[in-house]
Amino acid sequence: MTPDPAGSSTDLSTVDHAPDVHRLRVLTVNTHKGFTALNRRFILPELREAVRSTSADLVFLQEVLGGHERHATRYEDWPSMSQYEFLADSMWSDFAYGRNAVYPDGHHGNALLSKYPIIRHRNLDVSITGPERRGLLHCVLQVPGHDEVHAICVHLSLLESHRQLQLDLLCQLLESLPDDAPVIIAGDFNDWQLQGNKRLGRCDYLHEVFERSHGHLAKTYPARFPMLRLDRIYLRNATSHSPRILGNRPWTHLSDHLPLAVEVHL
Numbered sequence: 001m002t003p004d005p006a007g008s009s010t011d012l013s014t015v016d017h018a019p020d021v022h023r024l025r026v027l028t029v030n031t032h033k034g035f036t037a038l039n040r041r042f043i044l045p046e047l048r049e050a051v052r053s054t055s056a057d058l059v060f061l062q063e064v065l066g067g068h069e070r071h072a073t074r075y076e077d078w079p080s081m082s083q084y085e086f087l088a089d090s091m092w093s094d095f096a097y098g099r100n101a102v103y104p105d106g107h108h109g110n111a112l113l114s115k116y117p118i119i120r121h122r123n124l125d126v127s128i129t130g131p132e133r134r135g136l137l138h139c140v141l142q143v144p145g146h147d148e149v150h151a152i153c154v155h156l157s158l159l160e161s162h163r164q165l166q167l168d169l170l171c172q173l174l175e176s177l178p179d180d181a182p183v184i185i186a187g188d189f190n191d192w193q194l195q196g197n198k199r200l201g202r203c204d205y206l207h208e209v210f211e212r213s214h215g216h217l218a219k220t221y222p223a224r225f226p227m228l229r230l231d232r233i234y235l236r237n238a239t240s241h242s243p244r245i246l247g248n249r250p251w252t253h254l255s256d257h258l259p260l261a262v263e264v265h266l
Helices: 012-016 044-053 069-074 083-088 160-176 195-201 209-214
Strands: 023-030 058-068 094-103 106-114 118-125 135-141 149-155 183-188 206-208 231-236 239-245 260-265
Touching (some): 023 044, 044 083, 106 135, 149 160, 195 206, 209 231, 231 239
Antiparallel strands (some): 118 135, 135 149, 206 231
16 A cells, blocks of 8 residues: 555555556535534535445535634534545545635635546645635546546635635646646635636636536525626636536535536546
8 A cells, every 4th residue: 555645555566566647626615614504514424425426536625624722622423534535435535625714713715526536636726815725636647548637626715815815726736737737716816707718718728617518607696696707617628518507405405615527538
């Protein structure tokens, strides 16, 4: 077994002899730290069952808690491990976490759950100024039949001026990656004015899966009555098929954002 930098271990010899993979099921969800909208109820166990039911190969998580001492004493069903490890369970062998916000009781950030080895990862701090802490979690995956597959989990600022600077940093990251490598970017862009989508539209060969399939971005917020198009899945050197908004129960009661799912062809 080879230790994985994301904190899990995978036998890479079995991956080397696995059949080529040309389809990945992708899910992105803002977990709202395991609570319903307005923090009325702790529902992480229910969220885990819902995430497992999608059978996704890659799960992009935003606002996932790495730890919280006070919550751990208040809720009987609070997991003894981090929320991303609890969600990964036995279904996703590899996971990576990027800690963004730190406070006296704990910390939260972005995470990626993967059924394929995460051979390396890094969390890029794209915080601008003020209390908002934001990051881009960049993971490199070993998917059979491909040299590298890049996955970037995104959670951008609430402020337009900050988002534009963060998107510039995202584009710089994209420019640094191999031109022919498949790239999957997913998460909560907070781009309610849709200016960020215009910025990313100028990146070569990058497309958003709902815009490509339906002609418009997906409405995901607030979950009960979605009006804003905040959550996205962008691809480069890959094609998207059957993008879906998971807009039915139980999803409408598991976060303040609706999840997005898509099948990615490499």
